[in-house]
Amino acid sequence: MIRTAAPLSRKLGDLGRVAALVGLGLLAGCSNAPEAGKTTGFVKGIFTKSSAQPRSAEEVSAEAAAALQRTDARVILISLPSVEVTTVMQKLEQNGAYETYGTADRRSLTLRNGMLTASRSIGSDLMSADVTEALRLVSARRAGQAVRVYRHLDGENLTVATRMRCDIRTGGTSQMAVGEINATVTKVIESCTGEAQSFENIYQVDGAGRILASKQWLSAERGAISIQQLR
Amino acid sequence: MKTLTSGAAGLALAMVLPMSTAQADPLTTKQTNIYGVPGRLIDMPTAEVAPDAQLSTTVSIYGSGNNQTTRTTLSFQMLPRLNASFRYSAIGGLVPTPGRPTFTTLYDRSFDLSYRFLNEGKYHPAMSIGLRDFAGTNIYSGEYIVATKSFAQGKLALTAGLGWGRLGSYGSIGSTGTRKTGFLGQGGIPSYDRWFRGDVAAFGGLSYQPTEKLGFAVEYSSDAYDREVRDGALDHKSPWNFGVSYKASEALRFAAYSLYGDEIGASVTLTLNPRNPAVKGGLEPAPLPVAVRSAQSAADLGWSTDPARRASTTAQSQETLSALLEKEGISLHAMSMSGREAHVQIRNHRYDMRAQAFGRTARAMTRSLPASVETLTVTLMTQGVPSTAATFPRSDLERLENAPAQAMREATTLSDGRRFDTGLSYHEEALPRFEYSVSPFLRLSVFDPENPVRANAGVQAKAKYHFAPGWAVSGSVSQKLVGNLDKSSPPGASGLPRVRSNVAFYSRTDTPTIDHLTLAHYGRPAENIYSRVTAGYLERMYAGVSGEVLWKPVESRLGLGAEINYVQPRDFDQQFGLRSRNTGTGVIPEWNGHVSAYLDMGYGFHGQLDVGRYLAGDWGATVALDRVFANGWSIGAFATKTNVSSDTFGEGSFDKGLRITIPFAWGLGTANKRSSTTTLRSLTRDGGARLEVEDRLYERIRDTHDPQLSRGWGKFWR
Numbered sequence: 044m045i046r047t048a049a050p051l052s053r054k055l056g057d058l059g060r061v062a063a064l065v066g067l068g069l070l071a072g073c074s075n076a077p078e079a080g081k082t083t084g085f086v087k088g089i090f091t092k093s094s095a096q097p098r099s100a101e102e103v104s105a106e107a108a109a110a111l112q113r114t115d116a117r118v119i120l121i122s123l124p125s126v127e128v129t130t131v132m133q134k135l136e137q138n139g140a141y142e143t144y145g146t147a148d149r150r151s152l153t154l155r156n157g158m159l160t161a162s163r164s165i166g167s168d169l170m171s172a173d174v175t176e177a178l179r180l181v182s183a184r185r186a187g188q189a190v191r192v193y194r195h196l197d198g199e200n201l202t203v204a205t206r207m208r209c210d211i212r213t214g215g216t217s218q219m220a221v222g223e224i225n226a227t228v229t230k231v232i233e234s235c236t237g238e239a240q241s242f243e244n245i246y247q248v249d250g251a252g253r254i255l256a257s258k259q260w261l262s263a264e265r266g267a268i269s270i271q272q273l274r
Numbered sequence: 275m276k277t278l279t280s281g282a283a284g285l286a287l288a289m290v291l292p293m294s295t296a297q298a299d300p301l302t303t304k305q306t307n308i309y310g311v312p313g314r315l316i317d318m319p320t321a322e323v324a325p326d327a328q329l330s331t332t333v334s335i336y337g338s339g340n341n342q343t344t345r346t347t348l349s350f351q352m353l354p355r356l357n358a359s360f361r362y363s364a365i366g367g368l369v370p371t372p373g374r375p376t377f378t379t380l381y382d383r384s385f386d387l388s389y390r391f392l393n394e395g396k397y398h399p400a401m402s403i404g405l406r407d408f409a410g411t412n413i414y415s416g417e418y419i420v421a422t423k424s425f426a427q428g429k430l431a432l433t434a435g436l437g438w439g440r441l442g443s444y445g446s447i448g449s450t451g452t453r454k455t456g457f458l459g460q461g462g463i464p465s466y467d468r469w470f471r472g473d474v475a476a477f478g479g480l481s482y483q484p485t486e487k488l489g490f491a492v493e494y495s496s497d498a499y500d501r502e503v504r505d506g507a508l509d510h511k512s513p514w515n516f517g518v519s520y521k522a523s524e525a526l527r528f529a530a531y532s533l534y535g536d537e538i539g540a541s542v543t544l545t546l547n548p549r550n551p552a553v554k555g556g557l558e559p560a561p562l563p564v565a566v567r568s569a570q571s572a573a574d575l576g577w578s579t580d581p582a583r584r585a586s587t588t589a590q591s592q593e594t595l596s597a598l599l600e601k602e603g604i605s606l607h608a609m610s611m612s613g614r615e616a617h618v619q620i621r622n623h624r625y626d627m628r629a630q631a632f633g634r635t636a637r638a639m640t641r642s643l644p645a646s647v648e649t650l651t652v653t654l655m656t657q658g659v660p661s662t663a664a665t666f667p668r669s670d671l672e673r674l675e676n677a678p679a680q681a682m683r684e685a686t687t688l689s690d691g692r693r694f695d696t697g698l699s700y701h702e703e704a705l706p707r708f709e710y711s712v713s714p715f716l717r718l719s720v721f722d723p724e725n726p727v728r729a730n731a732g733v734q735a736k737a738k739y740h741f742a743p744g745w746a747v748s749g750s751v752s753q754k755l756v757g758n759l760d761k762s763s764p765p766g767a768s769g770l771p772r773v774r775s776n777v778a779f780y781s782r783t784d785t786p787t788i789d790h791l792t793l794a795h796y797g798r799p800a801e802n803i804y805s806r807v808t809a810g811y812l813e814r815m816y817a818g819v820s821g822e823v824l825w826k827p828v829e830s831r832l833g834l835g836a837e838i839n840y841v842q843p844r845d846f847d848q849q850f851g852l853r854s855r856n857t858g859t860g861v862i863p864e865w866n867g868h869v870s871a872y873l874d875m876g877y878g879f880h881g882q883l884d885v886g887r888y889l890a891g892d893w894g895a896t897v898a899l900d901r902v903f904a905n906g907w908s909i910g911a912f913a914t915k916t917n918v919s920s921d922t923f924g925e926g927s928f929d930k931g932l933r934i935t936i937p938f939a940w941g942l943g944t945a946n947k948r949s950s951t952t953t954l955r956s957l958t959r960d961g962g963a964r965l966e967v968e969d970r971l972y973e974r975i976r977d978t979h980d981p982q983l984s985r986g987w988g989k990f991w992r
Binding site: 073074075076077078135136137138139141143145148149150151153155160161163164166167168170171194195196197198199200201202204262264 | 547548549550551553554555557558561562563565603623624627675676677679708709710711712713903904943946947985986988989992
């Protein structure tokens with residue numbers, strides 16, 4: 044069973060929201076109607092902080108090994124420092140060049156040749172991204188400039204597109220041996236600047252142009268996510 | 275003074291004009307002053323504004339013992355430049371005006387408006403014009419024009435202004451005509467005859483933010499506190515006030531004040547913003563991805579030609595789809611499928627953003643239906659009848675899964691679900707269905723002129739039985755456990771039958787009460803037309819029959835409706851009995867009803883107009899204006915004026931109020947269809963009162979229709 048640690052849902056309720064919910068009569072009760080119990084569980088969640096601790100490196104690597112044994116599908120290890128989550132995801136579906144990876148508790152990432160294009164249930168999710176220009180340069184391990192577009196939902200659930208100008212340059216090569224991966228990789232660095240923020244994505248790309256490991260920006264609230272291919 | 279009063283008229287005009295979102299502005303603050311309106315000074319207004327859509331509640335207190343005054347203020351930044359506030363004050367130490375009701379503490383409601391007509395520039399200040407306590411008893415009434423300029427990257431803000439009314443009562447420098455005393459009608463009417471009239475005085479202040487959390491303020495106040503000084507409630511020793519404020523978190527702020535050299539005060543402010551949900555986009559589980567068909571499989575129609583295979587494939591698809599949808603909080607209601615097309619009706623239990631229910635269902639269909647089925651239609655069921663249907667080409671779902679949601683919206687056809695409501699096989703659990711719930715209830719009466727808060731609490735059991743398409747029997751029974759709602763005394767006799775003002779009698783009983791017990795039928799008599807007939811014990815106070823029709827095309831901004839009701843008043847014990855329509859002050863008419871127009875005006879504003887006959891037989895209209903956010907938040911006001919004079923109506927002159935709807939999803943950070951609506955209304959009177967029927971049509975279908983449906987389309991792929 045693949046599980047993410049609880050901190051994702053931590054720190055979510057601030058005082059104003061709790062007051063609004065309690066003050067407006069979100070009261071416990073019992074019912075047979077679908078979804079009727081959902082609200083009370085969350086109120087408890089807001090009041091009692093989760094006791095789950097971030098897991099140790101040993102636990103994570105045991106989980107990764109188990110996942111590799113259980114499936115023939117591709118497996119990735121992801122880590123989201125902003126919420127102290129490390130977990131394993133396995134490939135669920137392929138749509139053209141897009142691969143969707145997910146966990147058993149239904150969080151997912153969509154990658155195009157290893158480049159992040161979407162997330163779901165991570166919080167402040169990346170809804171979609173235009174990465175064609177950047178992906179062409181990064182896969183080819185070539186320096187150059189690319190424009191990319193990220194789309195997120197704002198607090199009203201409206202789509203907000205963020206346009207970034209990115210400078211791509213290459214670094215040195217190194218040997219990578221993780222899980223079932225054993226390859227020579229080239230470091231590619233992408234420095235992006237937009238109206239409100241700037242960040243750096245870092246990729247390790249193999250000789251075939253596949254991104255095997257990366258640290259990529261997800262959203263302003265969640266920051267960057269690290270993705271390591273294990274197969 | 276002509277120019278100033280026309281300025282006030284300009285303000286009313288500017289309210290309805292759209293404005294762009296404010297940029298980062300050093301004169302934008304979440305802090306409020308002792309009156310609970312945005313600003314970093316104390317008693318005096320500034321030209322500062324709150325962030326757009328900010329909603330704050332401030333409780334401030336000063337004085338002690340019998341002279342203590344508490345103000346609770348709800349303030350809303352309606353537009354980037356326009357702020358509206360509602361205040362409930364408990365003012366101590368005042369002597370009642372002869373001829374007016376007596377009191378020990380004066381409970382008073384007041385409304386403020388302020389409009390920033392000039393944003394700050396490099397060399398000029400921001401400027402605002404405002405009305406304080408502009409309707410009602412005028413205890414705090416004052417008008418102002420104020421300028422504020424920021425310095426040192428916003429750490430310092432200097433304010434200077436001119437005030438009238440209370441704000442012109444200390445150190446006046448001139449006057450503009452004479453200011454009337456007393457108020458219009460029975461209060462509650464904008465006192466336009468006194469705005470910007472009478473003595474004028476200058477005021478000013480300085481606020482300083484050394485750190486992000488800490489702030490200091492000093493001001494020269496032009497409020498002499500004339501009535502408080504006259505009644506001995508306080509000593510006005512100095513026009514100088516001082517304040518210190520502390521930000522405990524983004525949502526919570528505290529402040530302490532030294533006032534007119536004699537008193538101290540304190541306040542606490544809780545702020546929230548409809549645009550800042552617990553989690554942007556929500557934390558509900560990830561959707562299942564689209565299952566893409568292989569190129570050749572889509573051509574395989576073999577399953578649909580052989581009757582035996584057709585039956586087994588259809589049954590299997592339906593079973594798989596139902597199981598997938600169940601995990602998404604959606605029930606498969608009915609389904610039909612042919613070689614190339616499939617149609618499903620769903621009951622969405624989870625998704626407040628209806629586009630998300632469409633998106634999840636469409637993806638589940640790609641994972642459960644034979645590859646040859648290319649056209650997928652999903653109908654949302656509301657109250658057992660079809661509402662909006664969305665039709666998706668399956669190849670577009672496959673092609674656009676990773677594209678912007680807007681691309682999928684363009685590939686989607688919306689139509690009236692009634693068109694597809696034939697040839698369906700119902701899912702085995704679709705009918706009959708029985709739902710029940712038992713939960714505590716809390717019935718509140720707040721901001722009453724006699725008592726700030728009254729409440730009844732107890733247990734409520736509800737049940738609903740759906741026995742045929744569109745038909746439901748529904749009931750609710752309550753048992754009061756504790757409460758003091760019955761303690762309020764009905765207002766004195768007016769010229770109207772008591773249709774609402776004796777509500778306290780209905781809170782008196784200690785035996786179980788039937789809140790409602792009805793048989794209802796919802797129907798779709800024609801394209802774009804919805805109907806409802808509800809009969810039985812309609813609400814706590816009335817039994818009868820209520821009929822309604824609504825015209826609302828799926829993609830129309832406009833809806834038109836009509837409702838007619840036949841009513842009989844119920845016994846005060848709210849069991850099965852009825853009582854006489856003769857109330858001593860008049861006879862409750864049997865018939866009432868309205869015609870209604872609903873309009874999404876764009877820019878996030880929604881208007882409603884109801885014209886008709888009210889419960890007491892009075893004729894008139896209700897106007898409502900709400901700011902509606904795409905995420906389901908709604909904040910607005912309504913007012914009802916009927917052919918009842920202010921004197922007959924009583925205190926407040928006419929019925930009016932504020933209402934706020936908070937979607938639970940916003941606070942929980944996960945998809946949830948429930949929401950909570952709070953209405954703050956003027957005193958319960960008999961004029962302009964309406965019947966309260968469960969599940970009126972427009973509110974039930976609005977979120978399933980455009981424009982609101984497409985506004986939330988970003989959640990289709992979430």
